[in-house]
Amino acid sequence: MPLRFITEFELIRRLQQTIPILPRLASSIHTGIGDDAAIVKPRPGHVLLASTDLLAELVHFDFAYMTYRQVGYRAAVANLSDMAAMGATPRYALVGIALPPKTTASDVQNLYGGIREACTMADTAVIGGDTSASRGALFVCLTILGEAQARHVLTRSGARRGDVLYVTGSLGDSRAGCEILRRRKTDPRPMLARDRAYLLKRHIRPTARLAESQKLAHTGLASSAIDLSDGLAGDLRHICEASSLGAVLDLRRLPVSRSLAGYARAQRRDPLEYALIGGEDYELLFTVPMKKVSQVEALIHRGQLCATSIGRMTAAHEGLRIISPSGITSPLRTRSYEHHVRANGCPP
DSSP states (O other): BBBBGGHHHHHHHHHHHHHHOOOOGGEEEEEEEEEESEOOOOOOOOOEEEEEEEEEEEETOOTOOOOOOHHHHHHHHHHHHHHHHHHHHHEEEEEEEETTTOBBHHHHHHHHHHHHHHHHHOOOOOEEEEEOOOOSSOOEEEEEEEEEGGGOOOOOOGGOOOOOEESSOSSSSHHHHHHHHHHOOOOOHHHHHHHHHHHHHHSSSOOOOHHHHHHHTTTTSSSEEEEEEEEEHHHHHHHHHHTOOEEEGGGGGGOOHHHHHHHHHHHTOHHHHHHOOOOOOOOEEEEEEEGHHHHHHHHHHTTTTEEEEEEEEEOOGGOEEEOOOOSOOOOOOOOOOOOOOOOOOOOO
């Protein structure tokens, strides 16, 4: 049914049924969806963290190759990953949407179904938001509220000279998966088909590294962190700028999945290019003081943390440098994706 035949209040009632409050969070929510504002009760001794992400159709996603449920899921993960970057526990989500005329009630329920799925996996309750109309594209804006003990919060500015750089998981998979979706090509080779399926999953259903971040934050092992949404090259710059440091990145140690390596070979491209500038992997880039490296390595060895050391923090005047596969050190000139807006505030 086209959305124009459904009133805003009827839509809200449907959404209340689609995204019920999780029983384990009910005691902390005084008022949820349906009032002018949600009322929540943070736990004593914790600080509140808030993060917002706005996703625009044809800028961040395209329904030519993604479903409403997939868009909702990825929108939620993008925000949950911001909580992971700071070692916080996500608790509540607010969802704002601007719907074009083509949208149906089923589309909206599928969108919220994806949001609910990702939030439920992270023990996060959707407690409110807003709906509006759009003349053309769909806009989805999520705000996540999280909590953490003040002494356990991770920031971009906590790195120190000599800290070792680590990254979770593997890099560049999401960018390759996005390319496959956009091109919608097939390949008869079985191994490449499996690689393609893996890369598609990494783009469509990314993971917010919440468990890893909380382990690092609560144990005091990490000194700073950021999630890789814009790509390694760009997000490392954010840590360097916030901490007033330089860094040296060893390209020989970048974790590249077997699937990405196979895909890059088929495209006659270097997988390290994907690893350096590919965005939306939502892995964690974090720094560890030298005196705590042995503890992190022990966690990795025991299989309790999937992470790889890829470099170290240096003095600011040394800038950002890379060690090439051949062992040559040079400045890091590669930059990741950056959002640009026109003077009138519209996406390009």
